[in-house]
Amino acid sequence: MKIGFIGLGNMGAPMAQNLLKAGHALQVFDLNPHAVQELKAAGATAKETPKEAATDVEAVITMLPAAAHVKAVLTGEEGILAGITKSTTIIDSSTIDPASVKTFAELAKQNGNTFVDAPVSGGTGGAAAGTLTFMVGGTAEAYEHVKPVLQAMGKNIVHCGDTSTGQVAKICNNLVLGITMAGVSEAMALGEALGIDPKVLGGIINTSTGRCWSSDTYNPFPGVIETAPSTRGYTGGFGTDLMLKDLGLATDAAKLARQPVYLGALAQQLYQTMSTKGAGKLDFSAVIKLYRNVGDA
Amino acid sequence: MKIGFIGLGNMGAPMAQNLLKAGHALQVFDLNPHAVQELKAAGATAKETPKEAATDVEAVITMLPAAAHVKAVLTGEEGILAGITKSTTIIDSSTIDPASVKTFAELAKQNGNTFVDAPVSGGTGGAAAGTLTFMVGGTAEAYEHVKPVLQAMGKNIVHCGDTSTGQVAKICNNLVLGITMAGVSEAMALGEALGIDPKVLGGIINTSTGRCWSSDTYNPFPGVIETAPSTRGYTGGFGTDLMLKDLGLATDAAKLARQPVYLGALAQQLYQTMSTKGAGKLDFSAVIKLYRNVGDA
Amino acid sequence: MKIGFIGLGNMGAPMAQNLLKAGHALQVFDLNPHAVQELKAAGATAKETPKEAATDVEAVITMLPAAAHVKAVLTGEEGILAGITKSTTIIDSSTIDPASVKTFAELAKQNGNTFVDAPVSGGTGGAAAGTLTFMVGGTAEAYEHVKPVLQAMGKNIVHCGDTSTGQVAKICNNLVLGITMAGVSEAMALGEALGIDPKVLGGIINTSTGRCWSSDTYNPFPGVIETAPSTRGYTGGFGTDLMLKDLGLATDAAKLARQPVYLGALAQQLYQTMSTKGAGKLDFSAVIKLYRNVGDA
Amino acid sequence: MKIGFIGLGNMGAPMAQNLLKAGHALQVFDLNPHAVQELKAAGATAKETPKEAATDVEAVITMLPAAAHVKAVLTGEEGILAGITKSTTIIDSSTIDPASVKTFAELAKQNGNTFVDAPVSGGTGGAAAGTLTFMVGGTAEAYEHVKPVLQAMGKNIVHCGDTSTGQVAKICNNLVLGITMAGVSEAMALGEALGIDPKVLGGIINTSTGRCWSSDTYNPFPGVIETAPSTRGYTGGFGTDLMLKDLGLATDAAKLARQPVYLGALAQQLYQTMSTKGAGKLDFSAVIKLYRNVGDA
Known part of the structure; x- marks a missing residue:
């Protein structure tokens, strides 16, 4: 052809x-x-x-x-x-x-x-x-x-x-993705602060109701998933600025459709903060740096 | 014994x-x-x-x-x-x-x-x-x-x-759970408003990076998952008030540990709104009612 | 001329x-x-x-x-x-x-x-x-x-x-306005639920550090300010859909400028919810209806 | 006596x-x-x-x-x-x-x-x-x-x-205060990024509908209000950890009363982030550091 x-x-x-x-x-x-x-x-x-x-x-x-x-x-x-x-x-x-x-x-x-x-x-x-x-x-x-x-x-x-439902599917999926990654980041950072071994916590979440791709495949805590970007310095995955673009599409589409997206709008601000701090090129799982008290993003 | x-x-x-x-x-x-x-x-x-x-x-x-x-x-x-x-x-x-x-x-x-x-x-x-x-x-x-x-x-x-890490594990898992369920609710309701068939959208999310228990097992949109509480009128699952209790434990623990939980705190307010409206006994996936314009919660 | x-x-x-x-x-x-x-x-x-x-x-x-x-x-x-x-x-x-x-x-x-x-x-x-x-x-x-x-x-x-700073001034002012109105709504509704007379609470806020135009001039709780839209059924003021437009301009400008606007983005979702529920023509102070358990918005 | x-x-x-x-x-x-x-x-x-x-x-x-x-x-x-x-x-x-x-x-x-x-x-x-x-x-x-x-x-x-309405009044006022300060911070930082002189922006807000104590008396942008803590390095005012305590009382009281406090809960996380970063003793208006890209908080 x-x-x-x-x-x-x-x-x-x-x-x-x-x-x-x-x-x-x-x-x-x-x-x-x-x-x-x-x-x-x-x-x-x-x-x-x-x-x-x-x-x-x-x-x-x-x-x-x-x-x-x-x-x-x-x-x-x-x-x-x-x-x-x-x-x-x-x-x-x-x-x-x-x-x-x-x-x-x-x-x-x-x-x-x-x-x-x-x-x-x-x-x-x-x-x-x-x-x-x-x-x-x-x-x-x-x-x-x-x-x-x-x-x-x-x-x-x-x-x-x-027509357009291909984009709708992608945007809605990435809306969930942006939210779950920030959510898993909150939980992993909280667990670390409360004294549980992050690998143990990751293992429990991944076999329980918190299970999600952002935890079992791309866990933002270094070392929990060997193949995840977090384990190699947040390089080489799905960039923060790309996630930011997709959350922008989702919240814009929601605005036009007059649909509230509370968590999506908030997650967008979190990735925005990362980007403002110069971390836009890092994998989006680097958003966990906003939660862990281990030096600036 | x-x-x-x-x-x-x-x-x-x-x-x-x-x-x-x-x-x-x-x-x-x-x-x-x-x-x-x-x-x-x-x-x-x-x-x-x-x-x-x-x-x-x-x-x-x-x-x-x-x-x-x-x-x-x-x-x-x-x-x-x-x-x-x-x-x-x-x-x-x-x-x-x-x-x-x-x-x-x-x-x-x-x-x-x-x-x-x-x-x-x-x-x-x-x-x-x-x-x-x-x-x-x-x-x-x-x-x-x-x-x-x-x-x-x-x-x-x-x-x-x-000592206490059993509770930490449970609280952190349910923190992720409360967030993912509200996140999936936003995405499913947005997709519906934008004209995609919710079953198709659910199918795509469940085989993609948005995949999570709140979508592939307990999807809040009625009919996407036959065995989910949403398909039977949000009855018989994990009550909204119980989720609210667990998110309360998570945000309280975060407060003591001086850890931010942005999405967790916001999700807590969403379930709180459901409870205020008298829906505390419904399965927590009923939180999607805050997003779909199909009558009061 | x-x-x-x-x-x-x-x-x-x-x-x-x-x-x-x-x-x-x-x-x-x-x-x-x-x-x-x-x-x-x-x-x-x-x-x-x-x-x-x-x-x-x-x-x-x-x-x-x-x-x-x-x-x-x-x-x-x-x-x-x-x-x-x-x-x-x-x-x-x-x-x-x-x-x-x-x-x-x-x-x-x-x-x-x-x-x-x-x-x-x-x-x-x-x-x-x-x-x-x-x-x-x-x-x-x-x-x-x-x-x-x-x-x-x-x-x-x-x-x-x-050039453009006229718009920047207006957008930034209305960003504050959208946030303070929702914030005052939360506080007035909370106070009501906790048993204080809303007029007394309004009086204290208006002579204290919570003082703001959204409280002392346009208080969203009916009866606190006689001349406010809330006291005449949320009619005739600044419409919710107009506030929604201005918050949309603010969050869009923030996106372009790579600036986080956490509360602004969340406030936008709250007014969005009002609009979704058919209350877009009411004065924006009607956002308090999301907080008070006195019937649907 | x-x-x-x-x-x-x-x-x-x-x-x-x-x-x-x-x-x-x-x-x-x-x-x-x-x-x-x-x-x-x-x-x-x-x-x-x-x-x-x-x-x-x-x-x-x-x-x-x-x-x-x-x-x-x-x-x-x-x-x-x-x-x-x-x-x-x-x-x-x-x-x-x-x-x-x-x-x-x-x-x-x-x-x-x-x-x-x-x-x-x-x-x-x-x-x-x-x-x-x-x-x-x-x-x-x-x-x-x-x-x-x-x-x-x-x-x-x-x-x-x-009984207890004294506390209710104080908590509700400080809930508004915590929200308005973060809201003004968002707007001032956004205005700065969009190129308006912060003093001009402050002047406009303070004579318009965004007017509030957090802007006209305690403006978080250094130099806008000469007597504000922001102008003297965020020292000597109302400490971030004290604001965090009061927002904790507000969100706890809201939890008991089953009242949502969306913006309050989010503002709490923002001050929490400041505290986590070691800025708990600074005046709470230092929360603007989360928004301005001028070095770590």
């Missing part, structure tokens, strides 16, 4: 590589010439604009930092909608707000195209290994159409419902 | 029954004559005071609502310490604050006795089935000594460390 | 009336023909587009609901920047985010115009009486230039500093 | 001095012999026990750190109730929880005595100057009885209602 791919960053580049490995023909675009060069070396065709990358393909995939970039790439003079044919499906794998997705889908529809939101989870590791989870929002027909493409890059391709 | 048992409530009564079934001789006391009668019918010896129940036994178990009751039963004129012999071990399975445990253990020590904190998790179902988890605080020796007794009432007997 | 005025809503209409009363010549525009008609009857010239209203005037004033409206009125094909001459100053009295102000000021500058942010406080009452406070962001020169115009509509014309 | 005075700390000592100056005869007791010596030098009679200090006096005043101390001084073997005659009134000026006050008042009543709660505001400065505010809980008769005594130590003697 001939596919356009726009956005060759930390996530996009390995995803595009996996499409090439699966035998797809790729037209790529990125503002960073070095990133384009690497894909070209792997067999992709380099293009000068999003419009060119989207010309004469069956599907075009975007993987960009924020809604503003998707909008520019989609609606700019040299954008996707200026070059695309009616049979081409647009797959946006960026993590953006559901309201923008609806706007973009409407613009695509007016242009005669289908727009599918398909944000991912699994991080750069999953992108490289081709084991991402894709959360897909769109009609059942659109889902069936994009599934084979996404399977070249991911393991689980989940249909979440209509 | 000859054992004293004080406190025959919803939890204590089935625990005492399991001790009888395991072949232990029981001397029981409770202020409620009906509860005493039931145990007597099952083979226990009824006693008139805590002191009498604690006389000439190898171990005495207390299962009471709060620290004030444990104190009264322990130190009253007709209390345990007035009747007990030096070789008798006191096992307190009540859920109380760690600071009180230390005071009680010191009083017991001055009397020549060993005091072990052994709070449980597993609810009335686990108490009846003899599948409780006991979180034990005390020396390794004391742990080995009480283990066979506790095994008649539970499945997992975990040694958490020195 | 000849002035353009765009946005004749609840605030804009009486402000424009006061400009007429002060002897200024007015060219007005609004999408609502009825609002335009009223101003025309009072002596203003009705115009068909923002561009026309901004043509050949010394200053043009905008009073609009949100940044999106200001952007449309400013940069649209029939917008202000398309019609304005270089000597004309643009005065935006809308309450919008500081980042948008900077963008608009830059666009105006490129067009050869000065853009001044001048949000107001004082409500519809102050707008009618001509007693508004204007918080002005711009150079000292620009401030001196717009001051005589604003004095026709307000009593206090405060220079806050460079 | 002959008066007993127990508790000669930072507050109690100058209060007792003012009673002497007003011509009252004083019997004093404190565990600290140095404090007793100073009062003796000023004309008081030193006593060996609370009981002796309370013997043959018209009123006995207690000024102690916490409810536990009041209980010990009241009910101990050598305590007040063991020595007091029926006509003697007990005036407790300690800041303690309302529930304990009710218990103590009941004990006093059984002994034939009247117990009045009369906590103060005004700090050590007000204690020395005799300008304290007393918030009095008790019958109108009891209030009239103690008023002349309190007037020797304070300027405003306010009758708050029945």
Whole structure:
């Protein structure tokens, strides 16, 4: 299949590589010439604009930092909608707000195209290994159409419902994640202060009703889980600033939907504090530093 | 073994029954004559005071609502310490604050006795089935000594460390639990408002990084988990007022330890609001009613 | 002076009336023909587009609901920047985010115009009486230039500093306001539950260190302050949805500035809850209903 | 009048001095012999026990750190109730929880005595100057009885209602105070980050709806109010640990009354964080350090 791919960053580049490995023909675009060069070396065709990358393909995939970039790439003079044919499906794998997705889908529809939101989870590791989870929002027909493409890059391709529900699923999951990580941090730091061995406490929580991914897989207390970022100095996981971005999307979406998110809004402030203190690049589990009295974050 | 048992409530009564079934001789006391009668019918010896129940036994178990009751039963004129012999071990399975445990253990020590904190998790179902988890605080020796007794009432007997760490483990676990349940409630209600099918959202969270007991076992959105209290009108689980009690213990312990518990303190106010509105007897997952716009809590 | 005025809503209409009363010549525009008609009857010239209203005037004033409206009125094909001459100053009295102000000021500058942010406080009452406070962001020169115009509509014309600081001042003040009102609500409801006469409690707070506008002027407990909205059923003051908008601006600005706003974010959720329950039109002091157990909000 | 005075700390000592100056005869007791010596030098009679200090006096005043101390001084073997005659009134000026006050008042009543709660505001400065505010809980008769005594130590003697309402008034006021100070801190730090001059912002808030004691008298931003602790390095005001104590009383009382205190509970965690970081002795307005990115608290 001939596919356009726009956005060759930390996530996009390995995803595009996996499409090439699966035998797809790729037209790529990125503002960073070095990133384009690497894909070209792997067999992709380099293009000068999003419009060119989207010309004469069956599907075009975007993987960009924020809604503003998707909008520019989609609606700019040299954008996707200026070059695309009616049979081409647009797959946006960026993590953006559901309201923008609806706007973009409407613009695509007016242009005669289908727009599918398909944000991912699994991080750069999953992108490289081709084991991402894709959360897909769109009609059942659109889902069936994009599934084979996404399977070249991911393991689980989940249909979440209509347009924008892929983003809703991702945002809601990460809302829970941001809250549980801060919650586990409070409990582990409290336990430490009250004199229980953190490994013992972690073991009890992980086999009890407090059990959660933030405790049994990514426990923020160093040494409780050997493979967690906390055990290697909070490096190499899911950055605090990324969590902050996702909690921002969740609280913004909640504001529009007139839904209260008490704990989510508070968790956002906690990660915000970490970021203010210069810890935005650390894994988000470093939020435990706000609770432990072991030196500044 | 000859054992004293004080406190025959919803939890204590089935625990005492399991001790009888395991072949232990029981001397029981409770202020409620009906509860005493039931145990007597099952083979226990009824006693008139805590002191009498604690006389000439190898171990005495207390299962009471709060620290004030444990104190009264322990130190009253007709209390345990007035009747007990030096070789008798006191096992307190009540859920109380760690600071009180230390005071009680010191009083017991001055009397020549060993005091072990052994709070449980597993609810009335686990108490009846003899599948409780006991979180034990005390020396390794004391742990080995009480283990066979506790095994008649539970499945997992975990040694958490020195005196009071059993309570610390329970409090910290339930701190995480109270936070995750409110967090999952926010996310499920937000997802509903944003138009995703709650079952689909639950499925995604439960296979992703938001995964937690509050979502995959006790999901607060009706119908997501068939066996959860939410699916049967928030009845028959872990009551909101009990969660409120445990979050109170956690925030009080944090206050004494000078540890911040941001999310815990906020979660406490959410369950408090539920209780204020008359929903204290509902399962604590009913906290989602604060978020869903489907009629008053 | 000849002035353009765009946005004749609840605030804009009486402000424009006061400009007429002060002897200024007015060219007005609004999408609502009825609002335009009223101003025309009072002596203003009705115009068909923002561009026309901004043509050949010394200053043009905008009073609009949100940044999106200001952007449309400013940069649209029939917008202000398309019609304005270089000597004309643009005065935006809308309450919008500081980042948008900077963008608009830059666009105006490129067009050869000065853009001044001048949000107001004082409500519809102050707008009618001509007693508004204007918080002005711009150079000292620009401030001196717009001051005589604003004095026709307000009593206090405060220079806050460079471009956007007028908005910053308003947003920060209302952040404090949203927090103090919820805080006073907690204290008054707690006092009521603990058995003190609310009037006595209000009197003590108002002469002590808890003293604040939310208590001594707008006390949320009915009957404490005779002239407060709470005493007349929470009608006719500053609507909950307006407070929600301003807290949204504050938390958004904080997000961009990477500043934590713990209490602000939580207060936002409380007003959000009120809005979700259908109380968005009540005065924001109705937030006390979340605390008092006297029937649903 | 002959008066007993127990508790000669930072507050109690100058209060007792003012009673002497007003011509009252004083019997004093404190565990600290140095404090007793100073009062003796000023004309008081030193006593060996609370009981002796309370013997043959018209009123006995207690000024102690916490409810536990009041209980010990009241009910101990050598305590007040063991020595007091029926006509003697007990005036407790300690800041303690309302529930304990009710218990103590009941004990006093059984002994034939009247117990009045009369906590103060005004700090050590007000204690020395005799300008304290007393918030009095008790019958109108009891209030009239103690008023002349309190007037020797304070300027405003306010009758708050029945037993314990003095404490309720103080706790509720300080709940508002703790919230407004953190709220003003958020707004001032946000304003600074957004580029407004803090003095200008302070000036606007102080003449607008954000106006409050925490801003116009004790503004946490250095230099905004010359006489505020913030301007002299956060020294010499109302210590963070004292605010933490009072917020603890407020949230505990709320827990007993089943009242939510969202912002109060969160503010408590903020001051808790300051205390954890070693800033417990600084004035509570130092909480702004959690928000400003200018080095560790």
